[in-house]
Every structure is written in C-alpha cells, then in structure tokens.
Amino acid sequence: MRDRLRGLLTWTPSMLGYAVLAATVTAYLAVYTTSLGHLPTSFDYLSLLNTSLPLIFVAIGQSLVVLTGGIDLSVGGIVSLCVAITAAASGASLPATIGWLLVVLAVGAACGAVNGLIIAKGRIAPILTTLATLSVYSGLALKVLPVPGGSVAPAVRAVLTNPNLPTGLIWLGLAVVGWLVLRRTRFGMRIYAVGSDETSARAVGVPAARVKVGVYALSGLCSGLAAVFYVSTTTAGDPNAGAPYILTSIAAVVVGGVAFSGGRGSARGAVSGALALTLVIDVLFFAGIDPLYQSLFQGLFLVVSVLLGSAALLVRRLRPRGGTS
C-alpha cells in the first residue's frame, strides 16, 4: 500500500501536464467567477471542450511522433488539406458525407505514411522532411479549396461536436482509451523502444523503420480527425486552417511532459497540455487582458511550464530514494 502511494506521488513526465492543467483550470474558475459572478455552466465547459478537440487530436499525433524522437511540422499541411476536402465535399447526401469523412481520414493517414517512408527509408531528418511536405500538403489544400467556404452537414455536427449534448466528451474519452490500448500493444511498446534508443531497439529486432512509418501515418490520421472536428465546430472550411496547429501541437506536447529526446511521456500528457493551452486563452479573456498580448502569455506559459517540469525532475533526483526507478 505504501509502495502504491509512493508510486502515485512519484514524479512522472505526464504529471507536468496534469499539474499545469489543474493550475489553469483553477485560474479559469477564479477569473470566470470574479468577472461573471457565477461558476461556469455546463454549456461553457462543452464549448471549451469542442473548441479544443482539434488541437487535442493533433497533439496526440504529435506526441506519438515526438515519442520516437522525431517531429512532425507537416501536421499544419495535413490539417489544412483534410479541412479543405471535408468542407468542399459538404454538399453531399448523408451516406456520401460519411464516405467522404472516411476518405479524409484515409488521405490524412496516407500523407503521414509518405512522411514516414521518406524519413525511415530515405533517411532524411524528420524536421526537414516534414518541412518540405508541409509545403506540398498546404499547396494541395489551396488547390482543393482556393477560398474559405463550405459547410458541414447538421447531422455530422450533432454527432461530433453537439453544442447541447456532451458528445465531445465521448470522443475525448475514445481518444484517451485508444491511446491506453495502443501503448499496451506490441506496436506501442516499440514506439517507446525506438524513441529511447533506436540502435538498441534494432539490435533486439524491433523493425524501427516500420514503427516510424506507422507512427507518422497515425499522426496523419490524427490530423485528419482534427480536421473533421475543426470543420464540425467552426461549420466552415479554410485552406489555411492547419497553420496554427504546427506550433500549438508542439507546445501542447511539451507542456504535457513528453521529452523531445524521445521515449519519455505519454499522449495523455499531450491531451492535458492541449486542454491547458486552450484554457489559457479563456483565462486571458476573462482576466480582461488585451487579446493582442495573447501570444506573449502563451509563450511565457510554455517556457515556464517546461522550467517547472525540469525543476520537479531536479528535486526528485536530489532526494534520495525518491523514485521507484
């Protein structure tokens, strides 16, 4: 029992995400109540969740890539492309719409798989590969949807991001459960193995190249999901919709305690990081801070949470018998 308690109290990387999320939720409740005089309603929570779902999905994909020691800058391009396809196909009948949504997810996964193939088989650094494919995918998005527009079938909106029913919560739950299942599979273990030490992983027979292709394909699939949820919440498409997600997904992953060296952290941390980053914007809004200063606080938030994480790690290292190793 004492061991289990200590296990709970031991600092793990994802706890940075939970701690930061708890702090931002507290700040949110405080500024909301002081400025409006009552606690947030369930409607507030729901709209918050619905607006943060796209970032949550991109961040999950990004965290898988970062766990292998890589980085995916092309998420911006893939989200844009998938948003463009979703919005352009919006006039179709319901069965056709469902078909299009599946096509969108397949396109996302395929774009990601191309990244993975170039990185694993072509041996080009992830940051460079995805920088180049970002340009390609963003260009394709402009081809599909030259100007912002399109819409979404009401049925899709009702199922994905219903503004009155907590459907968003179900999708968030499914995403987290999906991750929990994934990390217990052989593929999940191999992601950590490749991220911790690729040479050793190869030596014990882990097919590192296949794992990488799979991880980038999954990241692309997550970007596709994010695009579908983006169109569903905003009810319109924009061929440049993905651009902000490049930096915010990296920030969410970092705040969520996933180590850039690879092999440490979890997608659950990234989910809390994504939620915290979205909440910060609301905190600033209710605190009455000029929205022009928004990125200043987001930047500080990013650096400070990482510093807190390293400080916590340092304290743990300095304390004898602090960790369960």
Added chain:
Amino acid sequence: MTVLLERVTPGTRRIGYAFAAAVGILLVGAIVHPGFASWTSLRAMLILASFIGFVGAGQMLVVLVGGIDLSMPWVLNGAAIVLTTTSLGRTGRLVPALLAALAVGAAVGLANGLGVAWLGVPAVVMTLGMNGVLEGLSLGLSKGLTCESCASYVPDPLHRLVVGRFGGVPTEMLLWAGVALFVTVLLTLTTFGRRVYAVGNNPRAAFLAGVSVRAVTVALYTLSGVFAAVAGIALVAYGGQPSLGLGDPYLFESIAAVVVGGVSILGGRGHYIGVVAGSVTLVAIVTLLQAQRVPEYGRDVIYGLVILAILFTYGRERADD
C-alpha cells in the same frame, strides 16, 4: 590535381552540391524563360536572397551546435517595428534607433541562449516560447501597429543606403558580402570557430577538452538574434515601413537555406558559403515559378518537392547499420 581531390571532404563536397543546385535551377530558368538569367533579373534575385542570407546566417550558427532558432519571425518583425517607431523617420535619431533594433535581437538571443544552455530547456521549446513573447509584445505595445509612431517611415538615409549602389554594386549585396565574410572568418579563422565545430560534433568531448560549451552556446544564440534583427532592419529599410507578419516566411526559409546549403541539421558540419548558395537556390525556385505563372498552390507543391529532391541528393543521414 591529386592534392585537390584529397581536399574534397564530405563537407566541401556538400558545398559543391549546394552551388550545383543553385546553378542548375538558374540554368533551367534560363532555358525555359528567356531573360531569367539576365543581370537585372539576377540582381533582383540576389537582393531577395540577401534577406534569407541574413536569417540563414543566424540559423546556421545555432544549427552548427545542433540547436534551432524558431524565434526568428518575430525577432525580425519586432526589430523592424522598433527601428521605425524609435527613429520616427528622423535622420538624427537613426543611430540610436539602429542600436535599439539590434539590442532587441541581442537581448532575445541572449535569453534563448541562457534558457537553452543554463536552464536546459530544449531549443525548440525555448525559441518557440520567445517567438510568442516577442509576438505578443510587438502586437501589444504597438496596439496592432496602430500606434501614433507606428505610421513613421524609415529615416531616408538608411532607405537610400540600402536601395542605392556603391561603385555600381547594390549596397544590399555589399552588406550581404560583409555578413558572409564576418561569419566565414569567425567560423574558420578564430578559436571561437574551432570551438563551435567542436561543440557541434560532440559537446561532451568539447567540454572535456576545456571548451566552455555553455558560453559558446549562449554566444551563438545571441548572434542568431542579432542576425534576425539585421534582416528586420534590412527588410524595413528596403520597404520603408514595417508590416505585421513581415518575418513569417523567414522561419522556414532560414531552415531550408541552411540545409540546402549543405549544413548538417545534426550539427558540427557546414559552411556559410553553402548557405549563400542555398538562399540563392530558394529565391531562384520561387522566382522561376512566378515567372512561369504557376498558380499559388502549384508553387507550394513544386517548392516542397524540389527541396525534397535536393535533400534526397545530398541531405541524407548515414545508415545506422
């Protein structure tokens, strides 16, 4: 001849490839679009390339030690705004305004360096965070570039200097040549340069050999910030007035110029002369696509594919097994 061949190390070979890529694109351009390689057109391309060259200089310095500087867009933009808002278009205030703009770059670079070297924050995170900080400060303090002093122009002497010529050569190109000379001398002829490559190749070995890894890192990030500010000053001096988002294209272009120029993204290998070729290559690709009236989406797609092709030729990592 044999002596010459022996001196062709993988590093110098990559510079050769970088120049071959630049010349290749220019040749293709000259064939499909008459007048593309004329002196007027080349001069215009070189001036556009010089702006990428400035940010590329800073980016290359941090990439050499395995780092990266994502704070460039808003350091560039911030420096440009500081230059016009402090000079108010008056010639008498030009020197303090220039110093203030450079100081912004140096201060942000120093903060980046201290965060990376002393606090152990990953370079991506530290510089990404600082980019946000600078963006917020630039937008907030200038009220979204609507403040009273925000309407001012660059002092005229600076504008005339940058668009003017000296001995028949555009001054902007002389400025770039000066930057190229400075970076090359710094990296190849000084002890500091030796230390940079030592840290880039193996920080631990460099540390054990008595190199102050932290001091080198901090110095490089500071220089990177200064070069981003130089690019901001040059851009605003050229255009006359700053705009919001002025620096946005330069983040990816700086990284692309560095790797197309044959600098290893893992650190420790590369020379600025390659980055010069890389900057010209990037501008030549875009100019050629515009000259051929390729629509915007096609430009993006082809641009990405050409960079991928270049990376496939000489930007690959060695196989692990």
